[in-house]
Amino acid sequence: MNTLLWRDLRLALRNPRGWVMSVIFFVLFLSVMAIALGGNTTKLRPLAPPLIWMALLFGQLLTFPTIFQRDIVDGTYEQLHLSGISGLSITTSKMISCFVVSICPLLLAIPALGIGYGLDKTTLAAILLSVILGGPAIIAYGIFSGSIVAKEGNAGFLVILIALPFLVPVLIFALGGIASYRENGLWNLEFQALSGISLIAIAAAIPATAATLSSYQD
Amino acid sequence: MINYLANPQRFLRFAKWAIPTFMSAFIVSLLLGLWQALIVSPEDVKHGHAVRIMYVHVPAAMMSMGAYIALFMASFVSFVWRHSLADYGARAFARLGAVFTALCLITGSIWGKTGWGTWWEWDGRMTSVLVLLFIYIAYLFIWEFTTNKKQAARFAAIFAMIGLINIPIIKYSVDWWNSLHQPATRDLDTSMGLPFYLMLIAYMALFAWLSTYQVRTDIMRARKNRENRKKTATASIKDI
C-alpha cells in the first residue's frame, strides 16, 4: 500500500497537467468572476462561498477524466493487478494521492483569494474547513466517474454529468455550514452532515471504482 | 420470477401474451381514468379545473421513483449474475423513468403557473426530481458513451446502485436547503380518489408494456447477431 501510494504521489506530482491546471483554473475562475461582478468587495463578499465552491467543483472535475487513463491504456493497471494488488488498494491510494496533490494546494490558494474577495478570518476559516470536509466526497465521486471513462477520450462532459448530481448534497451542506459557522461554531450541524456525506461517498465509491476498474479486463 | 424470466426463450413466450395484455390494460385504464379525472371528478374549490393536472402529475412523480427502483433491481441482477436480459430491462426502465420524470417536471411546472403564479419555483420536491432527471440522463449517457457494451453494462449497473444510495441523501439535503429560505408551498389536498388510482394503473401498465416490448426487441436483435456469428479460425497443436 505504501509502495502504491508513493507511486501515485510521484506520478501525480510529475504530471503538472493535473494539479497545476486545477489550481490555475481555480484562481483564474475566481478572478474572472470578481471582474464579471464588478470588482466591488461589498458585493463580492456574500457571493464568495458559492463561487469558491463552484470553482472547486469544476476545477477538480476537470482533472478526473484522465485519472486512470494512463494506467488502463499503458497496461500498468493490469500489471498491478497481476502482482497481487487489489482494486480496493489501487482506488484508495489514488484517492489519498488526489487529496494531497489537488486539494492541499487549493487550501493555500483560498486565503490569497480571500483577500481579493474581502473575506474576514472567520469566513475564511469556515470555507477552508468546508473544503477539507467536503473534498473527500468530491474526490470519491470524481475518481468513480474517472474510472468509468478511463478508456474514452473527450470525457469531460460525462465526468461532470456522472459526478455532479451526487455532489448536490455536498454543495448544500458545505455552504450551509459556512453560513452557520459564525453562530454555531466549528462543529455545527451542517458540517457534521457534510462529514457524514463524505464518509458515505468514500465507502460507496471505493468498492464501486474497484469494480469498474476490474471490468476493464473482460 | 427473476430467475424464471432470465431465460430468453421463456421471456419471449411470456412477452407473447404479456405485451397485448399490458397494452389493453393501459388503454382501458387510461380511458376510464381520463373520463373520471376530466369529466366525473368535481372542480377544486380553490384551484378550479387546473387541479385536474394533478391526476397526470402525481402518478408521474410516483412512477419516476418506481422506475428507479426497477432500474436498481435490474442493475443488481445484472451486476451479480450478469444476465444480459437484466441489462436490456435496466436500459428500458431508465428510458421510461427519464420520460416519466420529465413529464412530472413539465406538469409540475404547469401546475406551478396556475397554483403559485410562476413556472418554476426552487421547491424541495421539484428540485430533487430535477436532480433525479440528471441521474437518469447520466445513466443513459454511460450506455451511449462506452464503446465496449459489455463494459457499459457493468458501469451502468454500478452507477445505478451508487445512485440508489444517493437519492435519499439528495432528497433530504434538498428538503433541508429548501426549508431555509421558504415555507412549504403545498396547499393542495390531493384526495386519492378513484381517478387517481385509475391513472396510476394506466402508468404502470404503460411502463410494463413498453419495457416488455423493448426487452423483446433487444432479445431478437441479439439472437439475430448470434445467427450471423461465423467461426473464423481453426486451431491445431503439434510438436516441432
Add this chain to the structure above:
Amino acid sequence: MPTHLTHQHHTHKLTFDQVSCIKGDAILFDKLSFELHSGQILWIQGDNGIGKTSILRIAAGLSQPNEGNIAWQEEEAQVNPRHLIAYQGHNNGLHHDFTVKEEAALWAELYDNAVPIENYIQAVGLQEKTAVKTAALSAGQKRRLALLRLMISERPLWIMDEPKASMDQSGQSLITSLMDSHLAAGGSILAATHDQTTPLGRHARRLTLETIQ
C-alpha cells in the same frame, strides 16, 4: 541469465478445457483444449486479429472465456492465476514518468523480491539507461524493461505476446537465453507470434490458428 537470478519453480500446470471465445459476430476459437506443464513451452502462431492475444489474456486470467474452463495448478492444488503468471502484453505496462531504475524498484518492491535490482537491469542490458525515463526509451528497450519485470516477478508461467517484436539481434538472443534458463529452472512459457518461420524455444509445441477461407 546469470544463475543467481534464476528462481527454481515448483511443478505447475495450466489447463484449457473446451474454451471458446466470441468477439462481436466472430467465433475466434471454439472448444480449444490443451495442457501446459512445468518446463514446457507452447508457441501460438497465427495472423494478426485471429485470437492469439485473446488466448493469452484468458490464460492470464485477465479476461473471461465465453465458454469452457481454465485451471491453474501448483503442486496439484488449484491456485489463483495471479500466483502463477507473469504477463508481457502488447502494452509494456510501464510508467512514462519513471526512470528505468524507479520502474525496476517499484516492481521489485511489489513482488517482494530482495535481489538487488541492478543485477536484473544488467541482465537485460539496460545498465547504461538507469536514469533515463521510460518514455525516452526505444521500443526495443521498453520490451527489455518489460522482460525485467517477468524475471523480478519470479512467477513460474510466463505469458508473452510477440516477445521478439521490435527487438534487435542481441535482444532476440537475450530473449532466447532467458526463455531457456526459465524452462530449465522448471518454469513454463505460453508465447504468441505472427511470425511462422522462427520457432520460439527449442522444444516447443506449436498451436497454429488458421483462417477459415
